[in-house]
Amino acid sequence: PETLERQRAHRPVLDVAHRGASGYAPENTLAAIDKAASLGATTVELDIQRTKDHKLVVIHDTTLRRTTDVAKVFPDRAPYNVGDFTLREIKRLDAGSWFDRSFAGEKVPTLQEALDRLRRHRVNFLLEIKAPVLYPGIEDQIAQTIKSNPYWLVPDGRGGYEKLVIQSFDRDSARRSKERLRSIPHGILGRVAENDLARYSSWADQINPNHTTIDAAYVRRVHAAGMEVHTYTINEPGDMRRAIAMGVDGIISDYPDRLRQVIREQ
Numbered sequence: 001p002e003t004l005e006r007q008r009a010h011r012p013v014l015d016v017a018h019r020g021a022s023g024y025a026p027e028n029t030l031a032a033i034d035k036a037a038s039l040g041a042t043t044v045e046l047d048i049q050r051t052k053d054h055k056l057v058v059i060h061d062t063t064l065r066r067t068t069d070v071a072k073v074f075p076d077r078a079p080y081n082v083g084d085f086t087l088r089e090i091k092r093l094d095a096g097s098w099f100d101r102s103f104a105g106e107k108v109p110t111l112q113e114a115l116d117r118l119r120r121h122r123v124n125f126l127l128e129i130k131a132p133v134l135y136p137g138i139e140d141q142i143a144q145t146i147k148s149n150p151y152w153l154v155p156d157g158r159g160g161y162e163k164l165v166i167q168s169f170d171r172d173s174a175r176r177s178k179e180r181l182r183s184i185p186h187g188i189l190g191r192v193a194e195n196d197l198a199r200y201s202s203w204a205d206q207i208n209p210n211h212t213t214i215d216a217a218y219v220r221r222v223h224a225a226g227m228e229v230h231t232y233t234i235n236e237p238g239d240m241r242r243a244i245a246m247g248v249d250g251i252i253s254d255y256p257d258r259l260r261q262v263i264r265e266q
């Protein structure tokens with residue numbers, strides 16, 4: 001639609017800090033959110049999963065092994081699935097030392113803690129529902145959490161962009177979430193075949209593919225179907241410029257400072 005096109009033409013490409021500023025701080029922690037904010041990121045992307053006692057937490061892998069010291073604290077609990085540990089147990093883990101000793105004591109945040117920290121910094125939030133097939137009903141829980149934090153339901157966020165967007169590689173999950181949070185834009189992660197774009201545009205607002213899988217013609221097709229394109233994960237300035245030339249609406253990067261610099265040059 002023409003209005004959407006006009007809006008797009010007047011807005012710079014959106015800069016999204018991937019898992020927080022994960023090039024500089026341990027991914028998916030409050031420290032990574034703080035770092036992204038201090039670098040001026042407009043939006044922060046974080047991954048949401050669920051504990052054994054059904055608390056929503058911020059973590060990327062479906063196990064705790066890579067980004068915490070779980071193997072040291074609970075040596076007999078392999079394979080260390082996020083969903084096999086209570087929040088109390090997960091809060092005993094160090095989620096910072098694996099990245100750098102200076103982050104020792106950093107914790108796995110809850111979704112609520114992340115919402116509060118993002119709000120304090122006035123940065124927008126790109127929420128990924130990660131591996132929802134492991135967590136039946138997680139879309140309801142996320143919707144309830146957002147509805148009990150009405151600040152996030154007000155659409156206008158930093159830079160004139162949406163304050164909150166929800167995305168998932170799991171298209172059914174993204175759709176279930178959209179049905180529960182109608183006013184919140186939702187994205188499908190991964191490239192959607194051209195022939196399916198019209199069908200998904202009945203409820204999806206964004207198609208968010210890996211940057212290596214798209215070109216300018218694809219971006220045009222998504223726009224023609226009335227959706228935006230936010231592409232991940234781009235860390236090299238040359239690739240950022242290439243994506244901007246394709247006409248993408250947003251870029252997700254571990255290095256939000258590099259990305260802002262490239263966007264400023266445009």
Ligand code: G3P
Binds near residue numbers: 045047060232233
């Ligand atoms: O936001 C896009 C990106 O986060 C998707 O990939 O594996 O980093 O969650 P992943």
Ligand code: CA
Binds near residue numbers: 045046
């Ligand atoms: Ca993610």
